[in-house]
Amino acid sequence: MARLLNEPPEERLLGQLPDARGHFGPYGGCFVAETLMGPIRELKEAYALYARDPEFLAEFHQDLKHYVGRPSPLYLAERWTKKLGGARIYLKREDLNHTGAHKVNNTVGQALLAKRMGKTRIIAETGAGQHGVATATVAARLGLECVVYMGEEDIHRQAPNVFRMKLLGAKVVSVTSGSKTLKDALNEAMRDWVTNIDNTYYIIGTVAGPHPYPAMVRDFNSVIGREAREQILEQAGRLPDALIACVGGGSNAMGLFYPFIDDSEVALYGVEAGGDGIETGRHAAPLTAGKPGVLHGNRTYLMEDVDGQIIPTHSISAGLDYPGVGPEHAWLKDTGRAQYVTIDDREALAAFHDLTRTEGIIPALESAHALAQAGKLAPTMRGDDIIVVSLSGRGDKDIQTVAAIEGMDL
Amino acid sequence: MSRIAATFARLRAANHQGLIPFITAGDPSIEVTVPLMHALVEAGANMVELGVPFSDPMADGPVIQRASERALHAGTNLGHVLEMVREFRQRNADTPVILMGYLNPFEIAGYDAFAKAAADAGVDGVLTVDLPPEEAGEFLAAVRSNHLDLIFLLAPTSDEARIRRICDTASGFVYYVSLKGVTGASNLDVVSVAEKVKEIKRFTQLPVGVGFGISDGKTAAEIATVSDAVVVGSVLVKAIESMLDRPQEIPKTLAAVVADMRQAMDASAETPAAG
Numbered sequence: 146m147a148r149l150l151n152e153p154p155e156e157r158l159l160g161q162l163p164d165a166r167g168h169f170g171p172y173g174g175c176f177v178a179e180t181l182m183g184p185i186r187e188l189k190e191a192y193a194l195y196a197r198d199p200e201f202l203a204e205f206h207q208d209l210k211h212y213v214g215r216p217s218p219l220y221l222a223e224r225w226t227k228k229l230g231g232a233r234i235y236l237k238r239e240d241l242n243h244t245g246a247h248k249v250n251n252t253v254g255q256a257l258l259a260k261r262m263g264k265t266r267i268i269a270e271t272g273a274g275q276h277g278v279a280t281a282t283v284a285a286r287l288g289l290e291c292v293v294y295m296g297e298e299d300i301h302r303q304a305p306n307v308f309r310m311k312l313l314g315a316k317v318v319s320v321t322s323g324s325k326t327l328k329d330a331l332n333e334a335m336r337d338w339v340t341n342i343d344n345t346y347y348i349i350g351t352v353a354g355p356h357p358y359p360a361m362v363r364d365f366n367s368v369i370g371r372e373a374r375e376q377i378l379e380q381a382g383r384l385p386d387a388l389i390a391c392v393g394g395g396s397n398a399m400g401l402f403y404p405f406i407d408d409s410e411v412a413l414y415g416v417e418a419g420g421d422g423i424e425t426g427r428h429a430a431p432l433t434a435g436k437p438g439v440l441h442g443n444r445t446y447l448m449e450d451v452d453g454q455i456i457p458t459h460s461i462s463a464g465l466d467y468p469g470v471g472p473e474h475a476w477l478k479d480t481g482r483a484q485y486v487t488i489d490d491r492e493a494l495a496a497f498h499d500l501t502r503t504e505g506i507i508p509a510l511e512s513a514h515a516l517a518q519a520g521k522l523a524p525t526m527r528g529d530d531i532i533v534v535s536l537s538g539r540g541d542k543d544i545q546t547v548a549a550i551e552g553m554d555l
Numbered sequence: 556m557s558r559i560a561a562t563f564a565r566l567r568a569a570n571h572q573g574l575i576p577f578i579t580a581g582d583p584s585i586e587v588t589v590p591l592m593h594a595l596v597e598a599g600a601n602m603v604e605l606g607v608p609f610s611d612p613m614a615d616g617p618v619i620q621r622a623s624e625r626a627l628h629a630g631t632n633l634g635h636v637l638e639m640v641r642e643f644r645q646r647n648a649d650t651p652v653i654l655m656g657y658l659n660p661f662e663i664a665g666y667d668a669f670a671k672a673a674a675d676a677g678v679d680g681v682l683t684v685d686l687p688p689e690e691a692g693e694f695l696a697a698v699r700s701n702h703l704d705l706i707f708l709l710a711p712t713s714d715e716a717r718i719r720r721i722c723d724t725a726s727g728f729v730y731y732v733s734l735k736g737v738t739g740a741s742n743l744d745v746v747s748v749a750e751k752v753k754e755i756k757r758f759t760q761l762p763v764g765v766g767f768g769i770s771d772g773k774t775a776a777e778i779a780t781v782s783d784a785v786v787v788g789s790v791l792v793k794a795i796e797s798m799l800d801r802p803q804e805i806p807k808t809l810a811a812v813v814a815d816m817r818q819a820m821d822a823s824a825e826t827p828a829a830g
Contacts, residue, residue: 166689176658176685178614179721180732183712322620328611335613340736342712439658439685440611452632453663454610 162476167356167443170479172472175355177442181335184342189357191262196364201257208253209368212286213243215250217369219376219533225503232386232526234519236506236536237373239397246509246538247369247397248279252348254365256283259346266290266345270334272299272327272393273464273511274306275538276350281315291315294333296326299463306542324457327467331441351394352471355442359471366400373533374404381531387412387522390535391514392485393429393465395474397537402483412484415474416518418460419487429458431470432478432485445472461490461546462510464538488517496520497540497547509538510546558651558679559704559727562601563762563783572820573784574599574775575764576791576813577655579606579622580639581631583795587802589642594806596650599817603643604682604786607636607656614684616739618789621796633660633669637676644677651679653706653727658683658694666697673703680704680727688724695724708732709755711747722759728784729755731765739789743768749781772819779820787816 167173175185195201209215218238226234239247252269259267267284270293271277277293284291293310297319300307310317323329331354338347352359352366370388377385388405390398392415405411420428428434431446438447440455448456448468460466477483488496493510496517501507508516512535519534526532540547548555556564566573576595580588592603608626612619640652654673661669661683673681681698688695688707698705704727709718711734722729733748734740752763765778766786775785791809798805 174690175687176690177687178684178710178732179687179708179717180614180710180712180735182687182717183710183714322617323610323624332611332613336616336737339614340740342735436663439662441613442685447659449659449663451663453660454627455659456610 162473163356163360167360169473169476171437172445172475173356173359173443175442176439176444177355178339180339181342181355185355187262191258192357192361195258195261201261205254205257208257209250213249213253214241215368216372216376217241219373219380221380222504225500226523228503229520229523231523231528232530232532234523235377235385235531235533237369237401237533239369239535239537240506240508240512240539244275244279244282245541246275246279247366247400247535248276248350249282250368250400251350251362251365251396252276252279252283255346255348255361256287256289259289259348260287262346264344264346266292266341267348268292268294268334268337268345269348269350270294270327270330271350272296272330272466273462274299274303274310274542275464277315277317278306278309278313280348280350281310281313284315285313292318292337294318294320294330294337296320296324296330298325299327302546303463303542304545327463328441328455328469351396352399352473353394353441353443353445353469359443359473362396363399363403363473366396367403369397369400369535370402370404373401377531377533384408384411385531385533386526387414387532389414389416389515389518389522389532391416391465391511391537392432392470392474393418393467393511394469395471397535399471399473401535402477406482413477413482414518414522415483415485416514417485417487418462418465418514419489419492420459422489423487427459428487429460429466429468430487431468432474433487437475440469443472445469445475461493462514464509464511465514486518488514492517494547494550506536507540508536509540510543512537557702557704557727558649559602562651563728566601566783571824572779572782573601573762573764574813574817574820575602575604575784575786576600577604577606577786577788578791578795579608579619579626580636581608581626581629582622582792583625583799583802584629585631585635587805588639591806591809592643593646594810595813596647598810598813600650600813601784602651602653604653604655604788605636605640607633607654607660609657609660612657614737616737616789618739618792618796622792633664637672637678640678641676652677653680653682654678655682655684658686661694666694670697670701670703674701678703680706682706682708682730684708688721691724706730711735711751718755719758722755722761725759725761728762728764729759730786731755731763731782733765733767733769733778736767738767740768741770743774745777745781748778752782772816775816776819776823780823785820
């Protein structure tokens with residue numbers, strides 16, 4: 146798969162994946178109904194073409210710079226580091242991007258692709274609403290019709306993002322089937338796509354779905370890791386010892402990890418949502434407690450019952466509340482290149498407050514999972530060790546959730 | 556000869572087209588399915604397509620999604636579905652039964668174990684909506700070695716290369732998805748279906764069944780004039796949904812719908828102008 150201005154084309158080990166049919170070892174692939182096979186081939190060909198097209202890449206990078214506001218800072222969190230007493234913690238500030246999260250890196254890229262492909266209508270699924278907002282944003286900017294599918298449950302818990310999407314001119318469709326959350330929104334978006342394939346482009350928001358989405362979304366987000374690599378070399382003079390990112394579908398994690406995949410001295414930590422605790426069964430941690438299976442166009446780890454039915458997930462963070470995970474993460478887990486751990490709701494909430502009070506940065510509850518893992522890891526490391534944490538989004542969208550949990554009235 | 560091949564041979568000899576009703580196994584209860592299958596056959600169905608319920612039926616419209624939810628709510632799993640087929644076979648040795656579902660429940664059962672159990676129960680073919688031939692290798696081998704047919708879909712978006720490839724892999728019959736959309740959609744265009752079926756027939760001797768969006772006798776008859784079989788699902792499942800408070804009436808009511816379609820199809824087959 147073509148890389149977007151990724152590093153020199155030296156021999157890469159894991160970085161060469163997926164294969165031509167979208168497989169990361171036994172994971173990934175393209176498991177969709179026949180009607181979508183044609184449109185997906187069209188997308189694959191368009192992506193392969195434009196990922197090498199200097200004009201397309203120039204436009205993408207211009208937009209990242211002038212519209213998204215990249216590069217995002219790599220910030221040494223000194224007070225928090227001191228408080229934790231161990232490794233130095235650098236935050237990759239994706240929360241400072243336009244629209245407040247890493248999601249926009251991907252929507253800018255895919256919207257440019259949609260335009261090149263002559264599509265006039267954009268659809269997307271969203272959980273926390275960050276991907277929906279990022280999609281509605283680029284659709285508004287390019288003058289494209291936009292429909293966002295969102296689970297009824299999520300619409301209630303992420304009301305500010307729903308309003309933002311509407312302000313941006315998107316139609317937000319409430320999904321009432323199944324568990325009424327992100328997975329059902331994805332089902333519904335797929336149904337829309339299969340019905341309107343002639344004029345519609347489906348912007349998937351994470352590194353999951355049928356090939357080429359996992360690779361494409363990773364490529365568009367790998368600007369996170371490329372910048373972080375350059376920035377840490379400049380600020381610390383060496384590579385970090387560990388990278389930490391939260392994993393729902395896993396797009397910010399893949400974006401951060403990918404440019405470091407071949408740096409075997411850099412440990413990779415993906416943090417899944419532990420919800421009420423793995424032992425309760427109420428969580429969203431397929432890599433930790435799930436099994437491989439097929440859902441949403443790819444083979445990957447899933448939260449499923451003994452009959453292969455997908456089971457409900459739970460997390461304090463809507464953006465991590467998903468029963469699957471990107472297939473490349475499944476592969477990184479099996480090969481041992483990355484480690485996957487869980488942080489439960491309570492730990493994430495504590496980290497949310499911790500960072501807010503010590504650094505003056507309100508993190509998204511998703512990102513707070515990665516921060517909590519940093520809080521566990523840093524004290525076990527030496528003072529000259531370095532951790533880079535993906536601060537994937539800002540927490541403004543979550544203040545109502547936090548207030549409700551803590552019994553505060555806004 | 557397989558039950559599916561024998562059925563199409565009989566139909567061809569009689570100059571009739573196949574009528575294949577779809578119902579979701581276990582909708583709305585596990586007990587209703589086997590009597591319903593018999594009722595459908597008595598009303599003129601030539602084959603029964605039994606949906607294996609799945610929590611995330613991405614290719615289905617709202618009607619069949621809800622059927623899946625009801626069946627799962629009733630506790631239906633793959634083991635129950637195979638038991639239903641076994642029970643159906645006690646009174647019916649000839650009518651083919653096709654399982655239609657999504658890959659994950661088959662995958663978790665294990666391809667070989669599933670295929671063996673399905674063949675043993677009296678299943679004739681399997682159609683996995685989210686398994687294109689590119690990914691089908693292992694499943695296909697398991698299904699074939701147990702003498703089951705793997706039914707593949709073709710769609711309006713399938714180009715000539717794909718039609719060729721899928722026809723080469725398919726057995727039993729080829730299932731043409733008549734429209735761009737999900738099950739139960741309403742944008743069916745008979746003329747374009749006719750053209751595509753003609754194109755498909757250039758590449759295969761297999762019968763071509765057509766489904767998605769066929770909701771009444773008139774449309775069924777029209778589609779029958781340009782294909783070998785008609786698959787109807789959402790219209791039947793919708794009828795089930797309207798009778799949840801009186802499940803005992805479901806077999807009789809659905810049989811009436813199927814009998815209507817049978818009559819419309821056979822009448823138009825005997826009209827020389829048709830086709």
